Amino acid sequence: MDLLLISEYILLVALAIFCLATIRITTRKTVGMGLVGISGLAIAVATILILVKNIYGVGFCTDIAAALIILGPVGTIAFSKVLKGDS
């Protein structure tokens, strides 16, 4: 078995654990905690999708990961502008 494939599976499991932690943080009561959780979840899911593309050869996962990576921080900044109010 290839060592690179094993390490990709290990990273996949670690990212799954991290996803659970970020979902737990997202359920806290303040807006800031929700943003922290969603931001971590976005990058973790994007990395999982890239790993799935590398392991299983599913091509369109890159497009979904690109959308997640670009729209996640843009949404966070836009939400902060909404919270700011007058601008």
Added chain:
Amino acid sequence: MAFIEVADPVSLVKSIILMVCAVLVVLGGIGILRYKDDLERVMYARIHILGLADMACILALLVLGEFLLAAAYFILAPGGIANAYYYGEEEK
């Protein structure tokens, strides 16, 4: 014939980096849950821990060959959450 095969030295380095990233991501997941909510300024501590996991994911993306995605996230991510927290409900 060994059970675990290594194709070339580059694959070995990639595997080591991916495993280090996995360890960092797990540590980030533990650390983000570790602090209690009633601590003062716990938000900034969690952003700091999230930065560790972010950089581990960016490093993994670089190793996996997705340079554009890694660069995009590296440019876009910092500051967004801190900005939201500064103008958020905690300041009222």
